[in-house]
Amino acid sequence: MxxxxxxxxxxxxxxxxxxxxxxxxxxxxxxxxxxxxxxxxxxxxxxxxxxxxxxxxxxxxxxxxxxxxxxxxxxxxxxxxxxxxxxxxxxxxxxxxxxxxxxxxxxxxxxxxxxxxxxxxxxxxxxxxxxxxxxxxxxxxxxxxxxxxxxxxxxxxxxxxIHVSDCSEFRKALVATGFPYQREGRLPAILETAGYFLEHCQDIRRFGSAATDLCYVACGRMDIYYESYLQLWDVAAGILIVRNAGGTVVDFSGSEHLTGQQVLATNGRFIEESLSGIRIPPITR
CATH class of the missing domain: 3.30.540.10 (Fructose-1,6-Bisphosphatase, subunit A, domain 1)
Known part of the structure; x- marks a missing residue:
């Protein structure tokens, strides 16, 4: 035709x-x-x-x-x-x-x-x-x-x-995160999520730049990065860089179809362990 x-x-x-x-x-x-x-x-x-x-x-x-x-x-x-x-x-x-x-x-x-x-x-x-x-x-x-x-x-x-890390133990994973500008009504879930990673992983870092956090996962400095309430311009470039460096990037529902508002990036491992501890609700389109 x-x-x-x-x-x-x-x-x-x-x-x-x-x-x-x-x-x-x-x-x-x-x-x-x-x-x-x-x-x-x-x-x-x-x-x-x-x-x-x-x-x-x-x-x-x-x-x-x-x-x-x-x-x-x-x-x-x-x-x-x-x-x-x-x-x-x-x-x-x-x-x-x-x-x-x-x-x-x-x-x-x-x-x-x-x-x-x-x-x-x-x-x-x-x-x-x-x-x-x-x-x-x-x-x-x-x-x-x-x-x-x-x-x-x-x-x-x-x-x-560059390539993501080869860390294979969740308790040894170093985690990066960030916090939203608007926190009213969101703090309990944010703090509970941070507590989960602090309890089960090596430690948390907060650099203050989502684009950089993603690149640090891509080059193996961080093993996990999660954050919510973002904008597409914060993460679009970094998502591609992580994926092409061997990592995995999803939203908080586990979908790879991202809007940029929520991001969970890992070295290709730890997706299920991370999602099970994230208490921040998924954002739908």
């Missing part, structure tokens, strides 16, 4: 084919763009007066550096792939509704940035609908550039291949 495509659909398919055939090249071209934005962030790490900080919500802040970093990213990524739209945290550019879009967090770890404490990252993903095509995370304070692309078969940090 013949399939007839309208001009717009045909053009969209051609763009998609072009992108899929050149994912590695697109990723390599995007790396210096992401690193430039990260270096800009690093150069502006200073104690920022509270009068220069905007408040988006309870415990949720944005600085002029977030916005300038995002503009740098939008300009550079647009030059690489003009056909792609954007879904960005600070909304400095029109938020496109196209399937092909860059998902951008110009500073993941703004609170750390404000207080001049590690960890701070720039996170960029390229997505086609829900399909992750490219993931790039630049952790500023350690100058570490993590990246991968669909079907790459591996993930990288500063051009070196």
């Amino acid at each position: 013949a399939i007839h495509l309208c001009q717009k659909s045909y053009g969209t398919i051609k763009i998609y084919i072009k992108v899929i055939m050149h994912l590695e090249s697109i990723c390599m071209n995007a790396l210096p763009v992401v690193k430039e934005a990260g270096m800009f962030v690093a150069e502006n790490r200073r104690q920022i007066p509270w009068g220069e900080i905007e408040k988006k919500g309870d415990r949720d802040f944005v600085t002029s550096i977030d916005k300038k970093s995002e503009r740098l990213l939008v300009k550079g990524l647009s030059a690489i792939l003009p056909e792609a739209g954007f879904f960005t945290e600070e909304k400095t550019v029109e938020q496109g509704d196209s399937r092909l879009r860059w998902v951008v967090d110009p500073i993941d770890g703004t609170t750390n940035f404000i207080h001049r404490t590690p960890v701070t990252a720039v996170s960029v993903a390229l997505m086609d609908g829900d399909d992750l095509l490219i993931g790039i995370v630049y952790e500023v304070t350690l100058d570490e550039l993590f990246y991968s692309w669909k079907d790459a078969g591996t993930s990288f940090c500063n051009s070196e291949e």
Whole structure:
């Protein structure tokens, strides 16, 4: 049976084919763009007066550096792939509704940035609908550039291949987590979940950057990472990097079809043990 495509659909398919055939090249071209934005962030790490900080919500802040970093990213990524739209945290550019879009967090770890404490990252993903095509995370304070692309078969940090840990005992697993800005009514489940991991695993770390937490699972520094009440720009890039490094990423219902609001990432083990202790309810679409 013949399939007839309208001009717009045909053009969209051609763009998609072009992108899929050149994912590695697109990723390599995007790396210096992401690193430039990260270096800009690093150069502006200073104690920022509270009068220069905007408040988006309870415990949720944005600085002029977030916005300038995002503009740098939008300009550079647009030059690489003009056909792609954007879904960005600070909304400095029109938020496109196209399937092909860059998902951008110009500073993941703004609170750390404000207080001049590690960890701070720039996170960029390229997505086609829900399909992750490219993931790039630049952790500023350690100058570490993590990246991968669909079907790459591996993930990288500063051009070196990385892989998840080989930890096989839940009680020896080191766990990373984070906490939401809005905590009212959520604390009992959050604290009970943290208590479970503190009792059954080696220990918990809280770095303050979801993108970095995922990359630390990907490179074997952490064995488990869980967090809820997130946004897609926090985790999209890191999810692909973990999966291509041999790890597993699901939501709190155990589904691999992620919205970005909840993430459980492991070294490929510990999914059932972790889910059995998470008391934070799954978030549905």
